[in-house]
């Protein structure tokens with residue numbers, strides 16, 4: 557039997573979780589203060605996911621970049637691929653908060669959204 561120690565990241569309490577696994581299957585979770593911790597431990601040990609937050613370049617904006625995040629968590633193993641894809645992206649200004657930058661990030665079916673706005677730069681007079 558394998559044991560894994562995790563810190564629950566669902567809320568700021570940060571409970572210390574102990575997970576017992578056998579052949580990739582979760583046998584038990586302890587240390588959680590609420591049921592969300594057990595769900596987190598189950599998912600983290602079998603199918604870990606994360607919300608990706610980053611920035612992408614903006615063309616002709618008053619700021620050079622806009623912050624973005626995925627609309628939902630994506631598989632953790634796709635984070636590097638997704639970050640590489642973001643480095644290739646440039647969106648034209650203006651960008652509004654909530655704009656869909658990419659409807660299907662790396663084939664996950666999950667959208668990438670702008671989390672702030674960037675106005676278009678006025679042309680030099």
Ligand code: SF4
Nearest residue numbers: 564567570571590593
């Ligand atoms: S187990 Fe519950 S109380 Fe503890 S950190 Fe996770 S969500 Fe918060």
